[in-house]
Amino acid sequence: MPSLLDYRRRIRAVKNTQQITKAMKMIAASRLRKAQERMVGARPFSKQIVRMLHDLATVVDEEMHPLLATRDLSAPGARVLMIVVTADKGLCGGFNTNLIKAASNRMLEHPTRHHTMALIGRKGRDFYRRRGMPVTFELSGIFSHLKYSHAQEIARVAMEEFTSGRIDGVELVYNEFKSVMQQRVTVEQLLPIPRLPLDSAPTGGIEYLYEPDPQKIFDSLLPRYVEFDIFHALLESAAAEHAARMTAMDAASKNAGDVIDSLTLHMNKVRQAAITREIIEVVSGAQAL
Amino acid sequence: MANPSQLTFELVTPDHGVVSELVDEVQLPGAEGYLGILPGHTPLLTTLTVGELWFRKGQQKTYLSVAFGFAEVLPDRVSILARSAETADEIDEVRAEAQRQRAMGELQKPSTTPDDIERIQASLMKALVRLQVANRRRAPRA
Numbered sequence: 001m002p003s004l005l006d007y008r009r010r011i012r013a014v015k016n017t018q019q020i021t022k023a024m025k026m027i028a029a030s031r032l033r034k035a036q037e038r039m040v041g042a043r044p045f046s047k048q049i050v051r052m053l054h055d056l057a058t059v060v061d062e063e064m065h066p067l068l069a070t071r072d073l074s075a076p077g078a079r080v081l082m083i084v085v086t087a088d089k090g091l092c093g094g095f096n097t098n099l100i101k102a103a104s105n106r107m108l109e110h111p112t113r114h115h116t117m118a119l120i121g122r123k124g125r126d127f128y129r130r131r132g133m134p135v136t137f138e139l140s141g142i143f144s145h146l147k148y149s150h151a152q153e154i155a156r157v158a159m160e161e162f163t164s165g166r167i168d169g170v171e172l173v174y175n176e177f178k179s180v181m182q183q184r185v186t187v188e189q190l191l192p193i194p195r196l197p198l199d200s201a202p203t204g205g206i207e208y209l210y211e212p213d214p215q216k217i218f219d220s221l222l223p224r225y226v227e228f229d230i231f232h233a234l235l236e237s238a239a240a241e242h243a244a245r246m247t248a249m250d251a252a253s254k255n256a257g258d259v260i261d262s263l264t265l266h267m268n269k270v271r272q273a274a275i276t277r278e279i280i281e282v283v284s285g286a287q288a289l
Numbered sequence: 290m291a292n293p294s295q296l297t298f299e300l301v302t303p304d305h306g307v308v309s310e311l312v313d314e315v316q317l318p319g320a321e322g323y324l325g326i327l328p329g330h331t332p333l334l335t336t337l338t339v340g341e342l343w344f345r346k347g348q349q350k351t352y353l354s355v356a357f358g359f360a361e362v363l364p365d366r367v368s369i370l371a372r373s374a375e376t377a378d379e380i381d382e383v384r385a386e387a388q389r390q391r392a393m394g395e396l397q398k399p400s401t402t403p404d405d406i407e408r409i410q411a412s413l414m415k416a417l418v419r420l421q422v423a424n425r426r427r428a429p430r431a
Contacts, residue, residue: 042303044299048301048370049370052334055334056334148304151303207332208361209333211320211333211335214334216336217334217335220359231303
């Protein structure tokens with residue numbers, strides 16, 4: 001049976017761990033707030049870019065653009081680039097595992113397709129590297145200082161691979177921020193750009209002057225749209241990561257509290273037993289006299 | 290339709306917040322030259338290059354540096370979608386100067402390829418515009 005001292009040591013150890021998990025939870029909470037603000041800050045941009053695409057799509061031949069060229073992704077031998085967005089760090093519950101599982105399942109569902117990977121975040125990179133998947137692109141350590149230029153870099157590679165014909169499509173796998181308690185793994189087709197959400201909003205029939213011509217504006221707006229799509233996914237993923245870590249660390253702190261309680265109970269029992277034993281010894285010693 | 294007397298000026302970037310103001314006049318760096326826009330302008334869509342943008346409220350002019358983007362002009366509104374934008378106060382002059390020096394240095398190197406030159410020129414342009422806009426802060430003109 002462990003001695004009183006052993007119990008004391010173990011309680012102290014668990015308390016130390018609890019302090020760390022508590023601190024991590026607080027940090028995650030404050031980072032989450034910042035990440036959420038950035039997500040909200042990006043919203044007007046997304047509204048605006050979609051609206052401009054609307055306006056333009058009525059006057060240009062949208063099928064002409066190489067980023068919209070549809071290719072059959074379900075055909076055998078289709079080459080698909082999977083952009084997998086994981087976190088750089090662990091200790092955030094099932095965040096990374098769920099995502100990697102979803103990405104792997106997606107690839108198993110389409111065994112005839114030929115997959116290559118673009119890995120964002122250290123966790124995904126480590127996982128797929130060990131398994132020897134063909135990796136076209138990797139980028140990690142960006143989530144501590146996420147910038148738009150990171151999304152641009154990813155988009156540039158994806159668009160280059162796509163327009164050069166080395167791949168037939170790009171899919172984006174990331175954790176979507178549903179709420180603080182909930183993250184949802186999302187698989188999204190990035191390229192070719194699926195039907196733009198063009199039919200919903202009316203354009204109002206305004207006739208614009210275009211400078212330069214509309215086709216050129218459209219052509220330069222589309223890549224921005226792809227970049228922004230990726231940027232949006234990165235922002236979502238960052239917020240979801242902090243939310244997941246916060247929840248995980250909260251649970252860990254609670255568990256540590258439970259462990260401390262039960263250890264304290266055991267320790268008190270052991271102490272009580274020792275006291276009782278000593279009393280018996282004293283009493284029986286006195287009787288023997 | 291009566292001509293509106295003012296413009297709603299809106300600027301959004303993916304990285305940070307929005308500027309939204311009621312203004313009297315806007316000038317922006319269009320792909321084919323600077324454009325001055327007054328209330329009642331014909332609807333116009335244009336791409337933007339690197340350059341200086343300002344909007345005027347009464348006598349008060351506010352300067353911004355913008356780099357690449359799109360502008361949509363309506364009779365009563367100007368919406369700008371820029372890759373990056375900074376107000377005169379946000380610009381770090383020291384950094385901009387360093388950027389300018391670096392770009393100049395790189396252009397001197399014999400090893401630069403045409404692709405590089407294009408990239409460096411863009412970087413140089415940005416630095417120059419930043420410095421120009423930052424200067425406006427020091428010597429405000431009505």
